[in-house]
Amino acid sequence: MVFRFLGTLSQKLLYGVGVTMKPQVVFVLGGPGAGKGTQCSRIVENYNYTHLSAGDLLRAERAREGSEFGLLIDSYIKEGKIVPVEITINLLRKAMEETIQTDEKKFRFLVDGFPRNEDNLQGWTTVMDGKADVKFVLFFDCSNEVCILRCLERGKSSGRTDDNRESLEKRIQTYLQSTRPIIDQYEKQGKVRTVDASRSLDEVFADVKAILDKEG
Ligand code: ADP
Numbered sequence: 001m002v003f004r005f006l007g008t009l010s011q012k013l014l015y016g017v018g019v020t021m022k023p024q025v026v027f028v029l030g031g032p033g034a035g036k037g038t039q040c041s042r043i044v045e046n047y048n049y050t051h052l053s054a055g056d057l058l059r060a061e062r063a064r065e066g067s068e069f070g071l072l073i074d075s076y077i078k079e080g081k082i083v084p085v086e087i088t089i090n091l092l093r094k095a096m097e098e099t100i101q102t103d104e105k106k107f108r109f110l111v112d113g114f115p116r117n118e119d120n121l122q123g124w125t126t127v128m129d130g131k132a133d134v135k136f137v138l139f140f141d142c143s144n145e146v147c148i149l150r151c152l153e154r155g156k157s158s159g160r161t162d163d164n165r166e167s168l169e170k171r172i173q174t175y176l177q178s179t180r181p182i183i184d185q186y187e188k189q190g191k192v193r194t195v196d197a198s199r200s201l202d203e204v205f206a207d208v209k210a211i212l213d214k215e216g
């Protein structure tokens with residue numbers, strides 16, 4: 001019995017079956033409407049990455065029946081404020097675990113819209129340090145004016161409660177005051193790959209491709 005077990009175990013090790021890879025993460029940051037989600041979809045079509053948008057996960061949690069956080073998330077999103085990380089990190093961790101459990105080859109993640117402030121970053125460090133590797137930050141650099149125009153255009157059909165001028169002013173302030181300093185911190189560590197996101201979708205993606213082909 002023991003020998004049979006050991007036999008199976010050594011076979012597993014030999015063939016690499018049952019060995020789970022540590023999640024490899026690319027943080028995707030940029031202003032509201034910079035094109036993070038759009039480019040992540042293109043990446044998923046062309047590379048072996050799973051896209052996890054913190055904003056999408058929060059909107060899904062807001063809509064989930066019985067969620068104790070629905071009202072809180074709703075008000076934070078309308079105000080363009082960053083939801084306490086305890087909520088967001090749990091959603092991200094669960095999504096990553098579920099993805100890997102479904103298919104152990106899916107250990108590469110684009111974590112879109114996170115970490116957006118110090119609280120986010122601390123929460124990530126507390127929960128994920130040693131459990132996942134952050135490879136680099138993909139930064140979609142875009143002027144506030146272009147970001148606002150894109151979100152207003154998106155707002156015509158998105159149904160989002162924050163794609164309006166009032167919320168957008170607040171989201172831009174949050175981005176400048178809270179998110180830019182996080183990008184600056186990673187920049188000092190040499191971990192930021194910047195793309196000029198004000199150009200056409202294809203031009204932006206050509207740069208993204210060059211980065212991913214180089215970084216793996
Ligand atoms: P984010 O996830 O950064 O908020 P999205 O990917 O949702 O941004 O894009 C915001 C809006 O701008 C969407 O309506 C999208 O179709 C549009 N968009 C995205 N990238 C570009 C681009 N390079 N040029 C013009 N419009 C774009």
Ligand code: C5P
Binds near residue numbers: 033081083084112113
């Ligand atoms: O990235 P996205 O534009 O979808 O985010 C929408 C909103 O979700 C943000 O303005 C913010 O209120 C909330 N959010 C958050 N924490 C994150 C990501 C998004 O609170 N890490």
Ligand code: MG
Binds near residue numbers: 036037053055113
């Ligand atoms: Mg998005």
